[in-house]
Amino acid sequence: MPRRLAALLMVLVLVLFALPWLAGRYPLYLAMRILILSVFSLGFNLLFGYTGLLSFGQAGFYAVGAYGCAKILLAVPNLFLGLLGGVLAAGIAALLLGILSVRHTRIYIKMLTLAFGMMIFSIALKWRDFTGGDDGLVGIPRAPLEIPGLVSLSLATMERYYYVVLVVALLAIGAMYRLVRSPLGLTLQAIRDSESRAEFAGVPVQRYRLVSFTIAGLYAGVAGALLAPLEATITPPEAHWSTSAEPVLATLLGGAHIFGGPIVGAFLFFMIKDVIVRFTQYWLIWLGAIVVALVLGFRGGVASILFGRLLARRAARVR
Amino acid sequence: MSDLLTVSGLRKRFGEFTAINGVELTLPAGRLTAIIGPNGAGKTTLINLATGALTPDTGTIRFKGEAITHLATHDRVRKGLSRSFQIMNIFTRLTVLENVLLPVLARRGRTRVPFSRLEGEGEAVAEGERILREIGLQEHRDAPAGALSHGDQRLLELGIAVAPEPELCFLDEPSSGLTPVERATVLELVRRLARERQTTFVIVEHDMDVVFSLADWIVVMNRGQVLAEGTASQIRENRQVREVYLGEEVLA
Numbered sequence: 001m002p003r004r005l006a007a008l009l010m011v012l013v014l015v016l017f018a019l020p021w022l023a024g025r026y027p028l029y030l031a032m033r034i035l036i037l038s039v040f041s042l043g044f045n046l047l048f049g050y051t052g053l054l055s056f057g058q059a060g061f062y063a064v065g066a067y068g069c070a071k072i073l074l075a076v077p078n079l080f081l082g083l084l085g086g087v088l089a090a091g092i093a094a095l096l097l098g099i100l101s102v103r104h105t106r107i108y109i110k111m112l113t114l115a116f117g118m119m120i121f122s123i124a125l126k127w128r129d130f131t132g133g134d135d136g137l138v139g140i141p142r143a144p145l146e147i148p149g150l151v152s153l154s155l156a157t158m159e160r161y162y163y164v165v166l167v168v169a170l171l172a173i174g175a176m177y178r179l180v181r182s183p184l185g186l187t188l189q190a191i192r193d194s195e196s197r198a199e200f201a202g203v204p205v206q207r208y209r210l211v212s213f214t215i216a217g218l219y220a221g222v223a224g225a226l227l228a229p230l231e232a233t234i235t236p237p238e239a240h241w242s243t244s245a246e247p248v249l250a251t252l253l254g255g256a257h258i259f260g261g262p263i264v265g266a267f268l269f270f271m272i273k274d275v276i277v278r279f280t281q282y283w284l285i286w287l288g289a290i291v292v293a294l295v296l297g298f299r300g301g302v303a304s305i306l307f308g309r310l311l312a313r314r315a316a317r318v319r
Numbered sequence: 320m321s322d323l324l325t326v327s328g329l330r331k332r333f334g335e336f337t338a339i340n341g342v343e344l345t346l347p348a349g350r351l352t353a354i355i356g357p358n359g360a361g362k363t364t365l366i367n368l369a370t371g372a373l374t375p376d377t378g379t380i381r382f383k384g385e386a387i388t389h390l391a392t393h394d395r396v397r398k399g400l401s402r403s404f405q406i407m408n409i410f411t412r413l414t415v416l417e418n419v420l421l422p423v424l425a426r427r428g429r430t431r432v433p434f435s436r437l438e439g440e441g442e443a444v445a446e447g448e449r450i451l452r453e454i455g456l457q458e459h460r461d462a463p464a465g466a467l468s469h470g471d472q473r474l475l476e477l478g479i480a481v482a483p484e485p486e487l488c489f490l491d492e493p494s495s496g497l498t499p500v501e502r503a504t505v506l507e508l509v510r511r512l513a514r515e516r517q518t519t520f521v522i523v524e525h526d527m528d529v530v531f532s533l534a535d536w537i538v539v540m541n542r543g544q545v546l547a548e549g550t551a552s553q554i555r556e557n558r559q560v561r562e563v564y565l566g567e568e569v570l571a
Contacts, residue, residue, distance in 0.1 A: 175434070178433075178434045178436075179433055179434060181436055181437060182432055182433050182434055182435055182436065182437065183424050183429050183430050183431075183432040183435070183437060183440060184430065184431055184432055184433045185437075186413070186417055186420065186421060186424070186430075186437060187421065187424070187425075187430040187431075189410070189412065189413060190410045190413060190417075190421045192412075193409075193410035193411055193412050193413060194408050194409065194410055194411075196372070196404070196408060197404070197408045197409060197410060197479065198410075198421065199392045199393055199396075200370065200392060200393075200396060200401065200402055200480075201396065201421050201422035201425050201479060201482070201483065202393050202396035202397055202422055202425035202426060202483050203393055203421070203425050203430055204391070204393045205393070208430070211431075
C-alpha cells in the first residue's frame with residue numbers, strides 16, 4: 001500500500017474512533033449503517049470482483065444473520081452469543097445453498113440466489129410464530145456483550161454500540177484485506193479470469209467457489225447480525241431482493257476492482273440516499289441513474305477515480 | 320519405453336456427430352508425439368477426453384497403468400497430466416509471475432492458505448521465477464498477463480502448462496496465430512523443455528514442416544479414428560495418409 005494512502009487511512013480510522021465526540025446521534029447512526037453495508041458489500045465483492053460469481057440473493061444471508069441474532073437476543077440477552085449465532089446461521093445457509101449452486105455459473109447462479117433470497121423473504125413473512133410475520137421481531141435488546149472470564153460490557157448507550165460495530169467492521173475489513181492477498185485470494189482471482197485454466201492448473205474450482213460463496217454468506221451474516229440490535233426491529237424487507245441490490249449498487253458505485261471500492265460505495269450509497277431522499281421518495285431511481293452513468297462512464301467506479309493515481313495500477317503483490 | 324497413457328475403445332458422440340470413433344492409442348514416456356489430421360478429425364476432443372474436460376461414452380483411459388477415465392481434471396493434473404489450449408487461455412488480470420505461481424501453489428497444496436501473505440510463499444515464488452527464466456519472460460514478471468504480446472502470451476501458456484511438473488503434457492496448437500519468428504521461438508522452447516524437464520509432450524499442430532522436424536512419432540487422425548502412426552518417414556511413405564489427408568504435393 002502506498003504511504004500516502006496508508007496515512008490517509010490512519011487518519012480516517014482515528015476520526016472514526018473519535019466520531020462520538022465529533023458528531024451527534026444521526027451521523028453516528030449513519031456511520032453504523034455505512035460500516036454495516038461496507039462489510040456486507042466486501043463479502044459480496046469477494047464473490048463478484050474476486051471470484052467472478054454474481055449473486056442476487058445476498059439479502060437472504062443478511063436476513064438469516066439478522067433474524068438469528070434477534071432470536072437469540074430475545075431469549076438470551078448476550079450480544080456475543082447473538083452475533084456469533086447469527087453469523088453461524090448465515091454461514092451454514094450459505095454453505096448449503098453453495099453446495100447446490102456453485103456448479104452453475106452465469107445466469108443460473110443469479111437465478112438460484114435470487115430465488116433463495118425470495119424464499120427467505122417468504123419464510124420471514126409467512127412463518128408468523130417464529131419470525132413475527134409482517135410485524136417482524138420487535139424490541140430486540142442491545143444486550144451487554146459478555147464473554148465469560150474475558151469481558152462484560154454494557155451497551156445501553158448508542159455510543160457504546162457504535163464501538164462494537166466499528167471494531168467488528170474493522171476486523172472484518174482487515175481479515176478480507178489479508179484474504180484477497182493470500183494464496184487463497186490469488187486462487188479465487190485465477191478462477192475469475194479463467195475457470196478452465198485454473199482447473200488445468202490443478203485447482204478444484206468448484207470447491208474454491210464454495211469457499212468464496214460461504215465467506216460471502218458469513219460477511220452478509222455479520223452485517224445482518226450487527227443490524228438487529230441497532231434497529232431494535234427486524235422485518236421481512238431485510239430479505240427482499242431490493243436489499244440484495246444494496247451491496248451490488250455499493251460495489252458498482254465504488255468499484256469492484258479496487259479492494260476499498262465497496263467501502264467507498266457504501267459511503268456514497270448513504271450519502272446519495274440521504275441527499276436525494278430530501279427531494280423525492282423515489283430516491284432509488286436517481287441512485288440507479290447515477291450507477292448507470294458511472295458504469296458506462298467509469299468502469300472502475302468512484303474509488304478508481306479518487307485513488308487511481310495513488311494506486312497507479314494495483315502494485316504487484318509479490319515483491 | 321514405459322507406457323504413460325493408454326487409450327482403448329474410446330468413443331464420444333455430440334448428438335448426431337461422432338467425434339471420436341473407437342480410438343486405440345498408446346503414448347510411451349519420452350517420445351515427442353505429434354497428432355495431425357484435418358479439421359474435425361477429433362484431435363482436440365481426444366485431448367479433452369484424456370485430460371478430463373470431457374467424459375467418453377465408452378472406452379477406458381489409463382495413465383501409468385491406472386484407470387483415470389472418470390477422474391476429475393484437477394486430480395489428473397496432480398497425477399502428472401497437463402495441457403495448453405488452442406484458444407489463448409491465461410489469467411489476464413493476474414501478473415505474469417502469478418500466472419505460473421498458481422499451478423506451483425496448487426502442486427504444493429498451498430492454494431487453500433487463507434491469511435498468509437503471498438510474499439511469504441518463498442519457495443513457490445522462487446520456483447515461479449525459475450519458470451519465468453525458462454520461458455524468457457522474467458522481465459515482464461510484474462506486468463499484467465493481458466498486456467503481453469500475443470507471442471509472449473503463448474510462451475506464458477507453455478509456462479503454466481509445465482508448472483505442475485507434468486510427466487505428460489498436451490499442447491493444442493501452441494503456435495497458432497504466431498509470426499514465423501515467434502513460432503520458431505515457441506517450438507524451440509518446446510524442444511528445450513522436453514529435454515530439460517523430461518516432460519513427454521504431445522503436440523497438435525497444422526504446420527507440417529514443424530511436425531516433421533519436431534516430432535519423434537506422428538499420429539494421423541481422420542474422422543474420429545487413428546488412420547496411421549509412425550515415424551516421419553513412415554508417415555511420408557504411407558499411401559493412405561497421402562490420399563486422405565496430406566495430398567501428394569505436400570510431401571513431394
